[in-house]
Amino acid sequence: MTKSKLFITCSRGVDAWLEQEIASLGFPVLARTAAGIETEGSMEDAMELNLHLRTGLRVLFLLAEFTARDPDDLYRKVTAMPWEKIIPLDGHFSITSTVQTPTIDNSRFASQKCKDAVADRFMNKIGRRPDSGPERDRSVIHLHWQEDQCKVYIDTSGEPLSKRAYRRMPWKAPLQETLGAALVMASGWHGTGNFVNPMCGSGTLAIEAALIGTGRPAGILRDNFGFMHLRDFREDDWKKLRDRARAEGRKTFPGRIIATDISADAVDTARKNARTAGVEHLIEFRACAFADTEIPQDGGVVLMNPEYGERLGKVSELEDIYRRIGDFLKQKCGGYRGYVFTGNPELAKKIGLRTNRKLLFFNGPIECRLLEYELYQGSRKTK
Numbered sequence: 001m002t003k004s005k006l007f008i009t010c011s012r013g014v015d016a017w018l019e020q021e022i023a024s025l026g027f028p029v030l031a032r033t034a035a036g037i038e039t040e041g042s043m044e045d046a047m048e049l050n051l052h053l054r055t056g057l058r059v060l061f062l063l064a065e066f067t068a069r070d071p072d073d074l075y076r077k078v079t080a081m082p083w084e085k086i087i088p089l090d091g092h093f094s095i096t097s098t099v100q101t102p103t104i105d106n107s108r109f110a111s112q113k114c115k116d117a118v119a120d121r122f123m124n125k126i127g128r129r130p131d132s133g134p135e136r137d138r139s140v141i142h143l144h145w146q147e148d149q150c151k152v153y154i155d156t157s158g159e160p161l162s163k164r165a166y167r168r169m170p171w172k173a174p175l176q177e178t179l180g181a182a183l184v185m186a187s188g189w190h191g192t193g194n195f196v197n198p199m200c201g202s203g204t205l206a207i208e209a210a211l212i213g214t215g216r217p218a219g220i221l222r223d224n225f226g227f228m229h230l231r232d233f234r235e236d237d238w239k240k241l242r243d244r245a246r247a248e249g250r251k252t253f254p255g256r257i258i259a260t261d262i263s264a265d266a267v268d269t270a271r272k273n274a275r276t277a278g279v280e281h282l283i284e285f286r287a288c289a290f291a292d293t294e295i296p297q298d299g300g301v302v303l304m305n306p307e308y309g310e311r312l313g314k315v316s317e318l319e320d321i322y323r324r325i326g327d328f329l330k331q332k333c334g335g336y337r338g339y340v341f342t343g344n345p346e347l348a349k350k351i352g353l354r355t356n357r358k359l360l361f362f363n364g365p366i367e368c369r370l371l372e373y374e375l376y377q378g379s380r381k382t383k
Helices: 015-024 043-052 071-079 107-125 177-186 204-214 235-248 264-277 315-332 345-349
Strands: 004-009 031-033 036-041 058-067 092-100 139-146 149-155 194-197 257-261 283-287 300-304 336-342 357-363 366-374
Touching (some): 015 031, 015 036, 015 177, 264 283, 315 336, 336 345
Antiparallel strands (some): 004 058, 357 366
16 A cells, blocks of 8 residues: 555543654654544554554554545445455454444444445455454454545554553553553653652553663554554565564663552562563562652652542542652652642642642543642752
């Protein structure tokens, strides 16, 4: 396939960090929305983005755009596309869609129309057709239908890029990996200085920090992407991309990553996930209360993701924890930048420290803030 527009989707609140990533990889930023970033490139470029992006969810490769007045018009135009040159006859395809048009009130019906169009194209041209179904782990076609404007994409990611293949053992209410990476990036930590993560849970923040610190691609462990199930997939090109990425990575970085949790089971889970990710040797794990976490003297970032009462625990029982988080940051973390990620603004007030910034993110449907605190050694006046 030749060069085309690419749309990289992301979770709400992550678009600014995704834009930074795309620009740092040398791709133009054509447009930015809350849903993602538009750029352009070839299928090989899409493969590179799938390998490297930490905050994106899906890399969509534009195949066609056209107007469609109603479902029958959609069917005719999708049928006219050369699907037999895109999807292997012995393959499997699925359809996803986002639909906002007055001519239809059910996106599943639009997806069904697309599926019928692709299948009928194969039957008319070849007399056979690939299998189809809801599974999104092979060839995935995405329809975006807004008013009368349609865009048909190949989802080159297949399953979302948040599935890094290292979190074999989840813990309670784990952060999505792409959100974890965005939080580490928002803290400004890139491998210089220390990264301290009390309340580490299943280890997502510490693992994503280690991947960032070493420059290791986020998708290096995955063995299945949507682009692998297209007719023009070139396995040698993919191998070269992976080999080059491995060669460019660093084995270590000038900083320490410390991850603690009061639960020994959580620490054991985090350690095993880090081992799968290949970064266990870069993270210092310890089971202890957050207030007993070692804070090295030479500065860095402290990032905490405490419970906030939406899915875990009761709000009244968490108030004391948030007060103690404030004490911990103030008394033990001088010279650091402190961050608390929470979805409960009332609990956040219990921290009792003045925030420098409040960055908006969404943890699933929950509106959250990453609160930044500049933690002075001694008093601010002395500073």
